Amino acid sequence: MNESERLDATFIALADPTRRAILARLIEGEATVMELAEPFDMSQPAISKHLKMLERAGLISRSRDAQRRPCKIEGAALKEATDWLENYRKVWEANFSRLDDLLDDLKAQRKREQN
Amino acid sequence: MNESERLDATFIALADPTRRAILARLIEGEATVMELAEPFDMSQPAISKHLKMLERAGLISRSRDAQRRPCKIEGAALKEATDWLENYRKVWEANFSRLDDLLDDLKAQRKREQN
């Protein structure tokens, strides 16, 4: 997977409230599929599918404990998506403040012209 | 739209390379649909659909200039998504460093026991 595909997978994974809730739960520590499924009014296979999408995006990883497959959150994919967004937000804000500066300049100029 | 639905729409909008490229272009300033469509090997209606999804997510807005509908990027939705991610990353990092601290403690303790 290249960067673009990873971003695709990550944003798709984040674009569902169930998956975001699962991530929120995993922030507090590892959990098994059963534990993750418990709060939701949804079948176990549905949760397993959600976990698969989170795993594909690299947002979680799974280990093994007897029959259980405990999930834990992984920081790297989260960081990649955050960085991408942060970068855009920064450039956007920079452009905005440039616009603000421009407006300030215009105001100052008009003031000067009045005197 | 509540916060969850807005996040859904925003992440879905970000989960496509064409739409991310459109945003990248719009960071540099307003552009018409034709201008935005130009770099892509894709029909104009396809671009219009992408723009609709970006607009639904509040990531862009459109004004009017004769027949043209110039698009510009909007910061708010970008900020909401960034904040959501940033928050998660921070908690995750905090937990991680807690784990690091714990490991350090254990190491120190073992060392004490050796002496």
Next chain:
DNA sequence: ATGATATATAACCGATAAGTTTGATAGCTT
């Protein structure tokens, strides 16, 4: 070996996504 527990896989369904082509609409130009 038998049964219970935890999870994954397969097959299916309805809704939505992402593209197409075709045609409509709105505003400019002459």
Next chain:
DNA sequence: AAGCTATCAAACTTATCGGTTATATATCAT
């Protein structure tokens, strides 16, 4: 008014999503 330009909307196709039920697999417990 006639035609050009920019954009949208509708109808269609194929693929993917998000859920289901039923079934298979792996590990534990007895």
